[in-house]
Amino acid sequence: MVKFTLAKFFRKSDSTESETVSPEVRSFLSLDNPRNASEPVDTDTFEDSEAMNGKDNNPVNLGPSEKTSVKPSDFEFLKVIGKGSFGKVLLARHKNESKMFAIKVLQKQAIMKRNEVKHIMSERNVLLKNIKHPFLVGLHYSFQTQDKLYFVLDYVNGGELFFHLQRERYFPEQRAKFYAAEMASAIGYLHSLNIIYRDLKPENILLDSKGHVTLTDFGLCKEGIEGMGTTSTFCGTPEYLAPEVLRKQPYDKTVDWWCLGAVLYEMMYGLPPFYSRDTAEMYDNILYKPLRLRTNVSSAARSILEGVSIYKITSVGKSAGGGKMVSASVMEADNMFQGFSYVPPAEDAFS
Secondary structure, three states, X not given: OOOOOOHHHOOOOHHHOOOOOOHHHHHHOOOXXXXXXXXXXXXXXXXXXXXXXXXXXXXXXOHHHEOOOOOHHHEEEEEEEEEOOOEEEEEEEEOOOOOEEEEEEEEHHHHHHOOOHHHXXXXXXXXXXXXXXXXXXXXXXXXXXXXXXXXXXXOOOOOEHHHHHHHHOOOOHHHHHHHHHHHHHHHHHHHHOOOXXXXXXXXXXXXXXXXXXXXXXXXXXXXXXXXXOOEOOOOOOHHHOOHHHHOOOOEOOXXXXXXXXXXXXXXXXXXXXXXXXXXXXXXXXXXXXXOOOOOOOOHHHHHHHHHHOOOOEEEEEEOOOOOEEEOOOOOOOOOOOOOOOOOOOOHHHHO
């Protein structure tokens, strides 16, 4: 088996984190809001007034992950490390345990306004199941105040795959397949739990201090998809959408393998396979254009791209120009990574 170590690309950053709270964190957590000064509050922490003495009039059922004894003042919030539609992800140090965490802080008002409680709870459910897998970020526990929900997550300190890809433009084939094998393992595990991930992209893939991948952000996951069951929600990121999703047809777990193929292609070539600055043109490329692979990839890499997703052309339909339409209904990745550092087993091996 080929050994491939990436630890030399990364170094731990815990000891170098700033001890001061950035202005962005102070603003987001309302550190300087007078209403939070009803009791003395450490300037390096945040307390909603109701978290101290008041009653929460907007409780959200966080299930078994919730620790009601935990409060924001248990942590030092250091800096913003991620942003989303409903809140931000903050790097925080637990004061008593001295451990670093990534804490996802969500605004209740924004969640309620857009009727997204069900999706947030779905993300929580997926996070709780991730503890068992080495390439998925896990949830330690959650808590809430009247204004916000807090999810205390693993802190993965190697940065986004997106950042490294932007800096290096593309990866050597060996490195790209190393990452793809670990992604395939994580996706296979989610599928074994009847979950479709639906948003695999470099921004959602973190690297740990040893160079292993960690998938994060499970807000678009769909639970309860058994066997060849389907769903039809139009969601995802444009560059990585499978043809079935674009056509607004029912789709199954194989859309994740399409995304994996797209990410692998991007790692080896520097851009997603059907990319165009014109979104309409890009969608047309995804639906109708065959994938063209340059000759500077090995037969093994070509086999992976053909096997896991995007190269397969089917006769689902024809475009106006007479070209065949593309489908993500393809073989899965069970045997694609022989000879590399991790061989993802079949999905039923996780059952």
